[in-house]
Amino acid sequence: MGIYMALFNNKNSEKQEFDVLPKHIGIIMDGNGRWAKKRALPRSAGHKAGANVFRTISKECERLGIEYVTFYAFSTENWKRPKEEVDALMSLFMDYLLEAKSDMTQAGNSRIKFIGEREGISQELLNLMDEAEEETASHTGTTVYLAINYGGRQEIVSAVNKLISEGKTEITEDDISNGIYTVPDCDLIIRPSGEQRLSNFLLWQAAYSEFWYSDVLWPDFKISDLHKALREFEKRNRRFGG
Ligand code: FPP
Numbered sequence: 001m002g003i004y005m006a007l008f009n010n011k012n013s014e015k016q017e018f019d020v021l022p023k024h025i026g027i028i029m030d031g032n033g034r035w036a037k038k039r040a041l042p043r044s045a046g047h048k049a050g051a052n053v054f055r056t057i058s059k060e061c062e063r064l065g066i067e068y069v070t071f072y073a074f075s076t077e078n079w080k081r082p083k084e085e086v087d088a089l090m091s092l093f094m095d096y097l098l099e100a101k102s103d104m105t106q107a108g109n110s111r112i113k114f115i116g117e118r119e120g121i122s123q124e125l126l127n128l129m130d131e132a133e134e135e136t137a138s139h140t141g142t143t144v145y146l147a148i149n150y151g152g153r154q155e156i157v158s159a160v161n162k163l164i165s166e167g168k169t170e171i172t173e174d175d176i177s178n179g180i181y182t183v184p185d186c187d188l189i190i191r192p193s194g195e196q197r198l199s200n201f202l203l204w205q206a207a208y209s210e211f212w213y214s215d216v217l218w219p220d221f222k223i224s225d226l227h228k229a230l231r232e233f234e235k236r237n238r239r240f241g242g
Contacts, residue, residue, distance in 0.1 A: 006064050020234050022187035024068040025061065026202050029054060031193030044088035047212065049219035051092045055106070060144040060223050062110050064230075068184055069144055076117065076151035090125060093148060097128035101135065109141030114180030115181040117152035145183055152203030155180050180204055188233050192216045192225070210236045 004184050036046030054071055059068045074089055076225060100106040107140075112132045129148075159179030163171055188203045189198070194215045212229040214221075 009114060018064070018230055020236060021064060021066060021230065022210075022233055023066075023169060024070070024186045024188075024205075025066055025186050026072070026186045026206065027057065028072045028188045028189070028191040028199060028201055029193055029218045030191060032219055034193065035217040035219040036122045043085050046219055047085075047089055047092055051096060053219055053221050055096070056223065056225055057221065058142070058144050059108060060226055061144070062108050066142050068188070069142055070115070070147055070183060070202065071145070072147045072150065072199075074116070074148045074150070075200060076149055076154055077146055077200070079120065079149075082086070091144075092224065097125075097132050100132055107132070107136050107139070107144075109137065109139045109142070111139045111143045112136045113143055114148055115145050115146050115155075116148045117154065120149055120213045143199060145181075149199070150201075153200075154204075156204055176204065185209075187238075188212060189227065190214075190226070190229050190238070192218050192221050204242065208240050210238065 027035070032046030032050040032053045034042045034046070035049060036043050039045070054073075058069060059069070073093065078089070079086060089095055096106070102111065114129050114133065118126055156176065157178050160171065162179055168175065183205055185207065185208045187201050188211075189201070189206060189209045190212050191197075194213070196211075196213050200210070210233055212232055214225060214228070216222075216225055
């Protein structure tokens, strides 16, 4: 892994430095429901607060010079949730994309991309997703992947099925790497809310990921929590099995 340097000032203007930054961070935005429950609010209020944290953290990734960040926004399993909650999530995605469309500073210099199955997503949202990808394609900052209707197993199975349909009888790791969504290997996976599992997120790309967990619920996740994860990442001795 290359060495990435980032200098920034924190709230107290104290200069901090990261000697090593992950090239690709994956974030599981967990704990929205519990955050809402604690406040006797509907789950959708937790997702709304979580969407604001997504905005803050994706901007901070860009400011730090992180090349790729993937946010797990909606899994292939999340369709099993009550319709009201699914609708609320879909409308949060729409709101963000509409904002990004009318005010490009929302996306900053980030490139927005989507990973996941298109089937099942409304045409209206698909159109906004396509527009966001096209309009930010020339941006040179962080590539922000939004995983919507995404499942790691499904991603690998689709890649294998495609290879079979092309007539392949023997499959290499490179074949699968080239057949899945073009997301690079993930260096660091961040999961707040106290759960310590991968939940079908970036299964292939997480082969050598470092994990960072925290008890903080996603809507309470702060820039300082991201910095804590990055500090910890700096200290990890990555051997990649060697
Ligand atoms: C898991 O927490 C979270 C989700 C299933 C949805 C995550 C989506 C967002 C934060 C909205 C993102 C918005 C944009 C614009 C990208 P949970 O609801 O399962 O929490 P719980 O475990 O506490 O119930």
